[in-house]
Amino acid sequence: MGFALVAKSLLMLFNCIFFLVGGALLAVGFYILFSPYSFDILSVLDNGIIQAGVYAIIAIGAFVFILAALGLFGACCKSKILLGLYLIILFVIIAAQVAVCAVVYAYSGQVNAFVTSQLQETLDDYEAENGTDSYSVGWNSMQIFFECCGTNNYTDWASTTWGGDSSIFKYESGAAYPITCCAVQDTTVVLSGSINEAAFTDVAKCYGDGESVPNSYMAGTGEGCYDSFQDYIISNSVLIGGVGIGLAAFEILLFIFALIVCFTMEKDEDVV
Template identity: 30%
Template structure:
């Protein structure tokens, strides 16, 4: 069950990062294409210049910021995708650290926005209302016109606070109260002269953005927390698997070392014993429990019961398991004859 949950976490982390990687890669490629082919797409070229003399400086700055953000998230999601697929601790660690930074920054931004929300909304509304008098329906390269004509149909709004913001625009044709971008596509002819709820967007763009922005601000930290949880599960699972593999390798190495040590001990045990005068063959990694009687060793009973006759840490076998000496001891009279020579 635990393995299935960890596999599911790895799959979800890989799938989410793969989708985000493809999305940001597409946005990055689209932004580069828009920067190169801006004249054919927007009708005016976006020049790589931020000076005040450049009419497209604002577009260039926004596009440049968008490209940098997309490139960063493209690399960031690549770390998460490959780290989840390969269970690479280095990639997953970098991914988790960046996620924690984003999570902290997002929580701080939410707290700041809620503490200054009314003043921020009023400031944004006032700044947008300042741009409305510069709306020129004739100049095709007007940045203000391009902005409002793109934002109002997309958000289904009209003006910054309401459709009444367009009453101060002198650039509109005589009799028109709102631009055509405030109207429903099928009711443009009547809407521009008499905007009503059944043919025009009546709400302001700031109020239309407020609701989705609040949902987005709460959804981002929740998603980041889920991503951190999934990444931690996958990373810890990889650490546990690596430690288990190392432990099993160490245990196998330990068993091999013990076998080699016992083999060396066995080879040392098959040697000549000066106390008894016999050569013993090792049996089950131990000396025989009771050496045969040897008249050369007077205190043979002490030898039979001495703990020093066995290697340290080895259990002596049963008395019937000892092996006979390879070299038979000399007869008693031969031993006595050798003593008398001295």
């Protein structure tokens, strides 16, 4: 009886918080989408990733809002139907997370190959070092942040449209890889259409002036971004694993609380 009351109270409290969070995400998403200034901003950016991100915020907000509403009002109003839907959705989420982890672990080789191929495809969509399209901005930013060059290594750029088209503007004439493959003095620099050459350690040496290629003046000594990304994940594995385990434990806890409230209602016990 007492534990059931605690379970119901915590279930309502947590879902009330998520209800507000979901509502806030919806509000932010719709504000960005329908603000009189947002259309002009998104049009200027011409960035599909940013535009898709706005819709993702709305979708996530709606999902969290609805799920939290089911849990909150199901517990508050003692509705078996609402709590039943809440339990089903929560179970599907937990099962999906377990399934994804199992698939990634069991088919890690295939997953690695797929990710590598996808990276290589987007590499070929790269337009220019000073481009404002999503692929150019994305690759420029990734190569600076992860201190890397290309998918597997710097030689990947030679076979791309950018590498094979001499008419495309290059900061270094005839360059085999973009200037963002060069080491920067401050890795927090994020490029979005303009490049400050002074931010790089030594552009001339990066391209082989008195140095062999690859060299230490290149980002990650020419290492590919896939390996750099893997290294980044491994170096932050404790944090990432902790967050993942914590989230899973929290979801299971909510599931247990909802089950307790449901069973208590079935026994016609007063948990108010």
